[in-house]
Amino acid sequence: MSAEVVTLSRKGPTLSPILDLTATAMEAVNAIILDRMQSEIPLIPALAGHLIAGGGKRMRPMLTLAGAELVGYRGARHHKLAASVEFIHTATLLHDDVVDGSETRRGKEAANLIYGNPATVLVGDFLFSRAFELMVEDGSLDALRILSSASAVIAQGEVDQLTAQRKVETSEERYLSIIDAKTAALFAAASRIAAVVGECSEAEELALDAYGRNLGIAFQLVDDAIDYDTGTADMGKDRGDDFREGKMTLPVILTYARGSDEERRFWQEAVAGFRVEDEDFDHAVELIRRHDAVSATRERARMYAQRACDALSIFPDGPARAAMVEAAQFAVSRGY
Structure with missing residues (x-):
């Protein structure tokens, strides 16, 4: 195990x-995002902006930018790729x-409730298209492939996940x-393309992929x-969403097994959609607490x-590596 063991400082790690x-x-990336989400159809920037301007950590594009710093890249190609x-x-x-039929996202009313499901799906398609335009403009087949x-x-x-639901x-x-x-693949890709623009070795490319994947x-x-x-603090969505949607996440899997x-009969009924009231969620939280499943899940996250x-040990010490290590520490210590 490397010397950079994931331990918390007295005040705890931050994204600072x-x-x-x-x-x-990131200022350059945000300018690209703002420019490319525009359209002559007013609904598109309105709906996209509702979510994009709603906050969020921007963790994934941040990994592309941090990775570029880590490998010493000094150009600007990574800005469009991060966007x-x-x-x-x-x-x-x-x-x-x-x-999911979500009602909130990042502490705001979800776009699908405001604009409707058809418009939300179509604007999502528009953003996917913009993403691929930016990839093509970069001109790297490796980045496009990743x-x-x-x-x-x-x-x-x-x-x-949909087929595993309930x-x-x-x-x-x-x-x-x-x-x-559904989550780690984009973290891995976001990190890996920094090595592509930096024209790094295959070992360095795979190391950044491993960093992003495990972080994700x-x-x-x-x-x-x-x-x-x-x-924990409010994280910008309704607590209990996973429970009511019948998602078998790790805290539930561990609690069910133990x-x-x-208790298993309760989970069978809940996951099937027959126990979705507030008191049912409260009971679920109590069972998960009883079997220490939140702590066990966080322990796996720390691993x-x-x-x-450890994947970053191939790179020399410096501010970029230290910042990326602390970002991993923050990811597992956060309460939101």
Whole structure:
């Protein structure tokens, strides 16, 4: 294990180092995003802007920018590619909210409730198209291959999650496969394309891919833990969404495996959609607390975050590497 073990400082890790590292480049990326989400059809920028301007950590494009700093790239190609990454991510969020029937996103009313499902899906398609325009403009077949492949994997992961929904027998192995596809694939691609524009070695390219992939899994594990963690802050969506949608996330999988016959009957009814009231969610939280499943999920997240940090050991010490390590630490310690 590397010396950069994931431990928390006295005040806890923050995103400040990676935000500072990428601040100037992120301004350029945001300008591209603002420009490319425009259209002569007013509904398109209005709906896209509702989500894009609604906040969010911009973690995925930030990884492209930080990775470019890590490999010493001094050009500007990564700006359009980072914007492409954010468009892919935003498009998937719009589509997800339609599929899930979400009511909130990033603390605001979800776009599908304001503009309707058809418009939300179509604007998501528009953003996917803009993402591919930006990739083509960059001109790198390697970058196009990496991002287009990630887009296909994300879609497959979302379909896999849909087919696993309301199936209490979903295994931990399948769950990890789903989040590797629907979340970690874009984290990996966003990190890896920094090595492409930096004309790095295959080993460095794979190291950045491993960093992003493991960080993405850790990030999703923490998201899933937060949904059942009464000690965390509001994270911009309705708590209990996963429960009411019958999603077998890791806290539920672990609790179901460790539960009594009576507890399992509760989960069978809940996941099937017959126990969706507030008191049912409260009972679910109590069962998850009883079996320490949130802590166990966070512990697994720390393991993946450690793998992400270890993947960076191929690169020399410096501000970029330190910032990316702290970003992994933040991902697993956050409460929102």
